[in-house]
Amino acid sequence: MNLESNDNKTFKTFLQLLTFSGHHPLLPQIEEAFQNAADFQKVCIGTSDSRQIYLCYLTSIAGSDHLKFQLQPTLDDELQTNLSSYSGKKYSAGDFETCEKAICSGKTILCTMDSCNGIILETGNPQQRGLQQPQTENVIQGPMYSFNENYQTNIALVRQRMQTSRLKIWEVSIGEITNTKIGVLYLDGITDPGLIQYTCDKISQIHTDGIQESGELLRMLNEKTGLFPAAVTTERPDRVSASLLNGKIVIVMDGTPFSIMAPGSFF
Numbered sequence: 001m002n003l004e005s006n007d008n009k010t011f012k013t014f015l016q017l018l019t020f021s022g023h024h025p026l027l028p029q030i031e032e033a034f035q036n037a038a039d040f041q042k043v044c045i046g047t048s049d050s051r052q053i054y055l056c057y058l059t060s061i062a063g064s065d066h067l068k069f070q071l072q073p074t075l076d077d078e079l080q081t082n083l084s085s086y087s088g089k090k091y092s093a094g095d096f097e098t099c100e101k102a103i104c105s106g107k108t109i110l111c112t113m114d115s116c117n118g119i120i121l122e123t124g125n126p127q128q129r130g131l132q133q134p135q136t137e138n139v140i141q142g143p144m145y146s147f148n149e150n151y152q153t154n155i156a157l158v159r160q161r162m163q164t165s166r167l168k169i170w171e172v173s174i175g176e177i178t179n180t181k182i183g184v185l186y187l188d189g190i191t192d193p194g195l196i197q198y199t200c201d202k203i204s205q206i207h208t209d210g211i212q213e214s215g216e217l218l219r220m221l222n223e224k225t226g227l228f229p230a231a232v233t234t235e236r237p238d239r240v241s242a243s244l245l246n247g248k249i250v251i252v253m254d255g256t257p258f259s260i261m262a263p264g265s266f267f
Contacts, residue, residue: 015048017093018115025114029096030056034103051112056099061106062123093117101179146235151181151254157237158185158252162244166190170200174217178210181254182217185240190247199249199262214258217251233258 027042034040039060046053094102095117099109102120111118147154155169170184182203186196206220218231234240235257240250243261251260 015053015119017117017119018112019093019117020112020115024096024116026096026099026109026111026116026118027054027056027113030099030103030109030111030118033100034058040103048112051114053110053112055108055110056103056118057108057123058103058106062108063106090122092120094120104179147237147257147259149255149257151183151252154237154252154257154259155183155185158240158244158250161237161241162187167244170196172200172203174203174206175208175210178212180211183252185244185250185252187244187247190245191249192247195249195263199251203251211253213256214251214253214260217253218260231260231262233260235259 031042034056037058039058041055041057041059043055044052045055099111099118099120103109106123108121108123109118110121147157159167164187166188168186168188170186171181173179173181184196184199184203202221206217208220211217211220214233218233222231240259240261243250248261248263251262253259
């Protein structure tokens with residue numbers, strides 16, 4: 001979508017997502033939560049109905065390509081910064097908890113000083129390496145690229161090879177501090193529903209402060225009863241696609257290029 005603030009009617013409709021009836025304004029809560037974060041920024045970008053409008057974001061992970069600003073003179077012959085346009089995939093409204101997590105994932109929050117919620121703008125700028133050849137698995141015949149550490153990139157690589165609506169993805173975030181996204185991929189009609197349910201339930205029962213890599217996730221899943229007879233990790237999208245076609249599930253985790261295929265066999 002693209003929002004031009006010069007179109008007053010469109011901008012008013014955009015701001016109608018904000019609510020002002022609660023007793024706990026959003027902006028002071030966000031400022032308190034990020035008060036000692038050097039990369040946190042709160043910028044006033046204009047006014048609407050005598051209310052100042054603010055953007056809140058982390059400069060280290062928020063991208064600047066989605067937001068455009070313009071300088072305009074005020075009645076006192078001073079310059080003020082106004083939001084000229086926003087171009088992004090989507091936007092939504094959220095409360096403090098939702099907005100706090102959104103800021104930590106690179107999104108930008110638009111709010112006023114007294115609004116009880118904020119508008120979440122998709123401005124993430126994930127830091128990642130480009131696609132490279134597999135580092136741990138030799139490829140003689142097959143694609144010469146592998147997964148990287150970005151979750152969305154890895155999902156896209158699987159989608160490019162499995163161009164069907166039967167490819168399903170169940171997602172959850174694990175870790176009270178890290179909020180690491182984990183996805184369980186399977187093919188509807190091919191993968192055993194009991195295996196899918198068991199895996200999703202097992203992952204949902206994990207309670208931890210954080211998780212860093214797929215090996216750690218696998219140890220958590222197998223800590224007591226053992227989730228799989230055997231599990232295989234891979235950084236190759238073609239192996240993941242072949243496993244899905246064979247009725248297996250694939251666990252993709254943000255922050256690591258290694259996916260888990262299960263149940264598997266060691267040869």
